Amino acid sequence: MRVVIAEDLALLRDGLTRLLEAYEFEVVAAVDDAEKLIEALRTYEPDIAVVDVRMPPTFTDEGLRAAIEARAERPGLPVLVLSQYVEQLYARELLSSGDGAVGYLLKDRVADVVTFVEAVRTVAAGGTVLDPEVVATLMARAQPDSPISRLTDREREVLELMAQGRSNTAIAAALFVTEKAISKHTSNIFMKLDLPPDDDDNRRVLAVVAYLQG
Amino acid sequence: MSTTVEAASPFAGESFAEGVSRRLKLSGLSIAYVLLAVPALVLLCVLTTALGVAIVGVGMVLLLMFVPLNRHLANVHRHLSGRILGVKIEEPYMPTEAVSGFGLLRRWMNDPARWRDWAWTWMSATVGWALSWIAFGIGLGVIWFAIYPFIFAITPDGVFDVNYGLFKIDTQAESFFEWTWSLLMLGLWWKVMPVLMRWRAELDRSLLSPSRETLERRVAEVSASRTETIDHSAAELRRIERDLHDGAQARLVALGMNLGLAEEMLATDPEGAAALLAEARGVTTSALGDLRSVVRGIHPPVLADRGLAGAIQALALDMSFPVSVLITLPGRPPAPVESAVYFATNELLANIGKHAGATRAVVEVSHVDGMLTVRVEDDGRGGAEASNGSGLAGVARRLSAFDGTMDVSSPAEGPTVITLEVPCELSSPKTSPSSGTA
Numbered sequence: 001m002r003v004v005i006a007e008d009l010a011l012l013r014d015g016l017t018r019l020l021e022a023y024e025f026e027v028v029a030a031v032d033d034a035e036k037l038i039e040a041l042r043t044y045e046p047d048i049a050v051v052d053v054r055m056p057p058t059f060t061d062e063g064l065r066a067a068i069e070a071r072a073e074r075p076g077l078p079v080l081v082l083s084q085y086v087e088q089l090y091a092r093e094l095l096s097s098g099d100g101a102v103g104y105l106l107k108d109r110v111a112d113v114v115t116f117v118e119a120v121r122t123v124a125a126g127g128t129v130l131d132p133e134v135v136a137t138l139m140a141r142a143q144p145d146s147p148i149s150r151l152t153d154r155e156r157e158v159l160e161l162m163a164q165g166r167s168n169t170a171i172a173a174a175l176f177v178t179e180k181a182i183s184k185h186t187s188n189i190f191m192k193l194d195l196p197p198d199d200d201d202n203r204r205v206l207a208v209v210a211y212l213q214g
Numbered sequence: 215m216s217t218t219v220e221a222a223s224p225f226a227g228e229s230f231a232e233g234v235s236r237r238l239k240l241s242g243l244s245i246a247y248v249l250l251a252v253p254a255l256v257l258l259c260v261l262t263t264a265l266g267v268a269i270v271g272v273g274m275v276l277l278l279m280f281v282p283l284n285r286h287l288a289n290v291h292r293h294l295s296g297r298i299l300g301v302k303i304e305e306p307y308m309p310t311e312a313v314s315g316f317g318l319l320r321r322w323m324n325d326p327a328r329w330r331d332w333a334w335t336w337m338s339a340t341v342g343w344a345l346s347w348i349a350f351g352i353g354l355g356v357i358w359f360a361i362y363p364f365i366f367a368i369t370p371d372g373v374f375d376v377n378y379g380l381f382k383i384d385t386q387a388e389s390f391f392e393w394t395w396s397l398l399m400l401g402l403w404w405k406v407m408p409v410l411m412r413w414r415a416e417l418d419r420s421l422l423s424p425s426r427e428t429l430e431r432r433v434a435e436v437s438a439s440r441t442e443t444i445d446h447s448a449a450e451l452r453r454i455e456r457d458l459h460d461g462a463q464a465r466l467v468a469l470g471m472n473l474g475l476a477e478e479m480l481a482t483d484p485e486g487a488a489a490l491l492a493e494a495r496g497v498t499t500s501a502l503g504d505l506r507s508v509v510r511g512i513h514p515p516v517l518a519d520r521g522l523a524g525a526i527q528a529l530a531l532d533m534s535f536p537v538s539v540l541i542t543l544p545g546r547p548p549a550p551v552e553s554a555v556y557f558a559t560n561e562l563l564a565n566i567g568k569h570a571g572a573t574r575a576v577v578e579v580s581h582v583d584g585m586l587t588v589r590v591e592d593d594g595r596g597g598a599e600a601s602n603g604s605g606l607a608g609v610a611r612r613l614s615a616f617d618g619t620m621d622v623s624s625p626a627e628g629p630t631v632i633t634l635e636v637p638c639e640l641s642s643p644k645t646s647p648s649s650g651t652a
């Protein structure tokens with residue numbers, strides 16, 4: 001799988017490159033600012049871009065802007081955005097195109113190598129991976145009269161893990177129950193949220209997140 | 215050796231066209247002054263009568279009704295005269311929030327600015343009026359004498375004859391003589407009228423601008439708020455130091471120990487070493503979490519990225535109730551103001567979440583005439599107070615460092631409306647209107 005990395009700190013850029021290469025990814029370009037990122041995306045047409053939010057020259061949110069711009073040019077281009085902090089506002093902006101294939105994670109999550117690599121693969125395959133922190137605030141906001149409030153506590157837990165991009169198998173493992181129980185929970189969730197149950201995993205997560213955005 | 219500094223006229227470099235336009239504006243203002251003398255006269259009569267019978271209830275009621283009106287009239291003149299003089303005439307009144315009824319009367323009685331307002335009403339209805347009339351009359355004279363021959367032509371003989379004793383104007387040809395007066399008036403209009411208007415404005419300023427004692431009071435307020443701000447920031451720094459010391463720093467120490475142990479055990483007990491490494495990884499995550507929360511407390515990253523507009527939108531999204539945001543800021547306020555206003559808004563929204571029992575809130579941010587205004591409204595149970603020690607008092611204190619004010623309107627049963635105002639200029643003229651419901 002071909003990857004473009006955009007990260008301005010050399011230490012982290014090299015670390016990410018080494019990490020992804022160790023898991024059989026092919027890092028075709030590792031750049032240090034947003035302009036070069038856009039260029040690299042045009043030149044190499046990678047399977048996924050891993051992008052830092054804060055980069056030169058202004059050190060604000062040019063990584064995020066570049067990612068959104070690139071996805072406007074090439075809808076559905078898988079982008080995994082990394083940041084020292086997460087904002088719901090940014091998650092919304094990334095998700096607003098509705099094409100999926102978006103990841104938004106705290107940089108700390110890289111430390112959990114296996115989960116991180118899993119996230120990269122999920123996004124590259126068109127899925128949506130949101131940081132647990134973002135998901136937690138989304139859930140906390142659920143209005144008393146919203147369909148989310150109709151979910152049981154267990155169903156909420158399942159939904160949270162789904163929004164983090166986990167597969168049913170992974171959710172079952174995390175909650176110490178059988179996969180069959182999870183698929184029952186998920187179909188309940190989709191029913192309560194009025195979503196057609198025959199969609200694929202990623203589409204469903206997207207739909208759920210879109211629903212939470214109101 | 216002595217140096218003489220000549221006071222340069224502010225209109226020294228003025229072109230002819232600018233001079234004409236300035237005088238036309240002054241003439242316009244003279245009409246405004248003449249008209250405004252009417253309400254001044256009414257207020258003068260009412261207030262003077264009311265003061266005379268103030269011991270009786272009706273006098274007090276009249277005062278309660280008309281003293282604020284006098285303030286409005288005075289404010290209009292502060293604005294007009296300030297424009298003529300090219301200065302900003304500040305309001306000198308003592309604060310009257312939190313008092314009403316008799317308390318208000320007592321406060322007014324002790325406020326020299328209110329008495330000077332009253333003295334000004336006298337001036338405005340007498341000397342001030344006369345000055346404005348003369349200024350207005352000069353302009354009127356120019357026009358009247360200029361059109362005199364035409365009026366003479368269209369009116370029947372004898373109606374507009376003028377008898378100067380030595381000679382008499384009673385023919386059309388002679389009527390053009392009046393143009394001499396028009397020219398003379400034009401000279402007066404050019405030379406004298408601006409001076410008269412300036413006198414009038416100076417009179418207003420002398421009575422309406424803050425007196426020495428108000429300025430002294432202001433200095434005392436400023437130094438008090440400065441001391442508070444310094445205390446506040448010292449306390450903040452101590453808090454940050456403690457947070458770092460107990461949080462990230464301690465975790466990094468633990469991390470170092472874990473790694474050291476793992477290094478030792480690597481050869482003898484690889485499994486134990488792996489467990490220690492896993493633990494070390496967990497420690498880095500929590501250390502980063504600590505650092506993030508400290509950073510948010512100092513300067514939220516989203517504020518740095520997106521400015522006040524984006525940061526308040528982000529704030530609204532993080533609340534557990536829906537918050538509509540309407541922001542019209544044609545630029546960015548100075549960084550310290552931005553930060554103070556952000557934290558103030560954060561505190562207000564957090565308060566709503568904690569106490570108000572509200573189902574929704576609205577935040578409006580605008581910048582008009584050098585005043586940044588944030589209005590936060592919720593549909594909660596009301597009864598919010600800016601008493602000492604409350605979060606709201608903290609908000610007011612934080613804003614006072616920037617001459618900002620907070621106004622709380624929170625009747626029982628709600629709705630609560632809190633308005634923050636901070637005087638400031640915006641930087642880049644970029645337009646960034648944004649709105650939305652979160």
